[in-house]
Amino acid sequence: MLSPIQKANIYLRLFGFFKVPLIWLCSPKIRVLNQEQVVISMPLKRRTKNHLNSMYFGALSVGADVAGGFMAMSKAQQRGEKVSLAFKEVEGRFFKRPEGEVHFVCNDGKLIDKMLDETLSTGERVNKPVSIIALCPSLNGDEPMAEFTLTLSLKKMA
Template identity: 75%
Template structure:
């Protein structure tokens, strides 16, 4: 029997391979997934780094996208609801060069639950900012390398 985390990683890999190949190419791994928090790791490898040997800007955006979106997809799926998910805006602060594997952490599970409750109840699109923090724990502990605000947009899909 597969653990919930193993199932989530398998789903993420298949989703990346079939739906968004750039996600698959970045090879994200879900390290933690609970009601409040998701933590995604993207390794710093030849295909994810830039000419300065730090994580490429586009890969940082992929990590933020996966951390912000996977929790919402997972929560909707666990409720048995079809939800349309998109990001409407992004704001990023790049604080320090991420020169190692990067962990993307989102603690907005309660906010996403409230968004899902609202769209399921009203059928209307709901937009809220979710915060994602990027860290390099092996090199810099919990010091943020980058911080993102992504405007998550959710809408219940009519059956």
């Protein structure tokens, strides 16, 4: 029997392979998924690093995308609803070079619940900023390597 995290990782791999191959190529893995938080890890490997042997900013953006979007997808599926999900705006601040596996943390579960409640009740598109922090725990503990703010856009599908 598979755990919920194992099932979520299988879904993420299949979604990446069939829908967004760049996600699949970066090999993100869900470490924590609950009602309030998601933690995604991404290995530093040939496909994700830059010429300075740190994580390429494009790979960091993929990790932030997955951390911000997966929780919303998961919550909509738990409710048995189909929701159109997109990001309308991205802001990133980079503090240090992540030279190891990066963990992307999003603690906006309650905000995403409110967004889903609103779009499911009104049918209108809802846009709100979600925050993602990129950490490199093996080298820098809880010190942020980067912070992302992504404007998540949700709309109930007809």
